[in-house]
Amino acid sequence: GACSRFYRELKRHPWISTSKRFVFDAPVPMLYPEIKDAYTVKILNPMDLTTAECKLLQGGIYQSPQEFVDDIALVFANAVTFNQDGHEQGDPTSCAYYDASRHLLRYARWLSLEVMSQHLTDDSHNEGENQTGPIPEWKLSSTNQRDARREMMEIVMNLEIDKTEYGDRSWMESECEKLLNSLRRQSDSNRMRYFIEPTYPPDYAAYISKAMSWKCCQKKLLDRKYDTFGEVLSDLRLIFSNALKYNGRMKDLDKTSKDAYDFATIMSEKLEVTIRRMLLTVSDRIEREKVEQIVFSREQEIAQKEEEKRLKQEWEEERKRNASGAKQQPLPRVKIGIRRPSSKKGLDFDFPFYDEDTSTHKQAEIEVSTKQKRLYEEQQYARLRMERVTRNLGLRVHHNLMQHDKAIRWTKDFSEVVQKNLAQNCNLKSAKVDESQQVSNSSSNYDVTASLMGPILGSTKRPLISFALNSKRKKRKTKAKKGLVLD
Numbered sequence: 001g002a003c004s005r006f007y008r009e010l011k012r013h014p015w016i017s018t019s020k021r022f023v024f025d026a027p028v029p030m031l032y033p034e035i036k037d038a039y040t041v042k043i044l045n046p047m048d049l050t051t052a053e054c055k056l057l058q059g060g061i062y063q064s065p066q067e068f069v070d071d072i073a074l075v076f077a078n079a080v081t082f083n084q085d086g087h088e089q090g091d092p093t094s095c096a097y098y099d100a101s102r103h104l105l106r107y108a109r110w111l112s113l114e115v116m117s118q119h120l121t122d123d124s125h126n127e128g129e130n131q132t133g134p135i136p137e138w139k140l141s142s143t144n145q146r147d148a149r150r151e152m153m154e155i156v157m158n159l160e161i162d163k164t165e166y167g168d169r170s171w172m173e174s175e176c177e178k179l180l181n182s183l184r185r186q187s188d189s190n191r192m193r194y195f196i197e198p199t200y201p202p203d204y205a206a207y208i209s210k211a212m213s214w215k216c217c218q219k220k221l222l223d224r225k226y227d228t229f230g231e232v233l234s235d236l237r238l239i240f241s242n243a244l245k246y247n248g249r250m251k252d253l254d255k256t257s258k259d260a261y262d263f264a265t266i267m268s269e270k271l272e273v274t275i276r277r278m279l280l281t282v283s284d285r286i287e288r289e290k291v292e293q294i295v296f297s298r299e300q301e302i303a304q305k306e307e308e309k310r311l312k313q314e315w316e317e318e319r320k321r322n323a324s325g326a327k328q329q330p331l332p333r334v335k336i337g338i339r340r341p342s343s344k345k346g347l348d349f350d351f352p353f354y355d356e357d358t359s360t361h362k363q364a365e366i367e368v369s370t371k372q373k374r375l376y377e378e379q380q381y382a383r384l385r386m387e388r389v390t391r392n393l394g395l396r397v398h399h400n401l402m403q404h405d406k407a408i409r410w411t412k413d414f415s416e417v418v419q420k421n422l423a424q425n426c427n428l429k430s431a432k433v434d435e436s437q438q439v440s441n442s443s444s445n446y447d448v449t450a451s452l453m454g455p456i457l458g459s460t461k462r463p464l465i466s467f468a469l470n471s472k473r474k475k476r477k478t479k480a481k482k483g484l485v486l487d
Contacts (some may be wrong), residue, residue, distance in 0.1 A: 029044060197214070
């Protein structure tokens with residue numbers, strides 16, 4: 001019946017069916033004998049999922065679905081009670097069980113109120129306080145069902161959909177696509193023929209302000225135009241609410257209006273059932289991911305603290321090992337000769353004076369002063385070397401900049417010269433063309449005769465005259481003479 005269906009749906013939850021971290025289907029003292037005494041002290045009425053299932057299958061033990069739901073809730077409520085102290089102390093296992101059990105309490109309440117809707121008691125006349133969150137026990141009533149649905153709507157409706165690139169889909173987009181496809185089943189093809197891609201009557205816009213169809217919703221989903229789940233649900237509900245509003249006035253007079261009205265009523269009810277199922281799935285996944293993120297962050301923080309503790313312990317052990325194994329090396333004794341001026345008058349020479357005092361204190365002073373002097377000299381040398389390198393680097397950078405600037409100026413000047421030369425060449429060519437035209441015009445007016453040959457040859461604007469030497473021998477007996485022949 002309803003109890004078996006509720007239990008099957010609950011067992012499909014990822015934290016119950018496939019999770020190896022959380023175990024709720026076996027008695028705790030059997031799984032963890034080391035905490036048996038502490039568990040029996042805190043938990044007076046132990047319960048697990050397998051025991052509840054056996055009592056259900058045995059029959060006759062549960063007198064109503066409410067008793068079975070109370071035992072299921074007791075499984076997770078006991079886990080919350082037992083792990084509360086460990087959660088406050090920061091124990092990772094207790095924290096994980098505490099957070100997971102609180103969420104499973106909420107999920108079991110949502111699921112039971114939806115699956116066992118036929119066994120709810122009507123207490124709508126008793127308006128009480130809203131029941132939300134992980135409640136240890138609840139009644140199967142219509143008021144609690146309304147509160148549970150309102151709680152899920154608050155979680156899902158304003159949730160932003162993770163938009164992906166074309167060709168890929170997030171789990172949120174997949175849930176929206178499932179919601180759309182639930183209206184296109186083969187059994188509903190006849191009823192959906194008015195809502196897939198309808199042809200609107202001429203007076204449709206006078207009654208309906210915003211037209212909507214299944215194809216329009218699908219296109220907006222594929223184009224990633226929906227930002228939240230609430231927008232998807234509003235458009236899908238608008239398809240059938242428009243049909244009910246427009247066809248309600250003519251359903252008794254026109255057969256088509258009556259069919260569209262009846263089909264919209266049926267499909268609207270099916271859509272609400274699918275929406276409630278989708279709300280349950282999406283709400284569970286959202287809250288489950290929040291808990292998993294909290295558990296993961298806590299485990300990372302614990303692992304980081306353990307790593308820091310391990311490194312600190314290794315550093316302390318190494319420090320103790322070095323302190324115990326190290327031996328003080330004796331300082332080398334150095335004898336330094338000091339030349340001092342003679343204190344006696346009349347002596348014009350100095351002799352080396354050796355300090356015979358070899359006390360440790362004086363030797364340490366001398367070594368420290370020598371070391372400081374050597375360190376000072378090394379620092380001075382390093383400073384000079386750094387200054388020399390910096391100066392050379394600055395000179396090279398300055399030289400490169402000057403060369404770059406000079407190259408730019410040369411390029412600019414050269415381009416100007418080239419442009420001037422090109423302009424002059426163009427002007428000269430045009431002038432030569434004009435001059436040749438004038439000469440050709442003037443030469444056409446000349447009458448080339450023997451009497452005018454002298455002035456023509458003396459003119460500066462005459463056309464060019466080519467000469468050729470004729471070396472052919474004449475038939476005379478005398479030698480041939482070369483002469484000028486005009487072309």
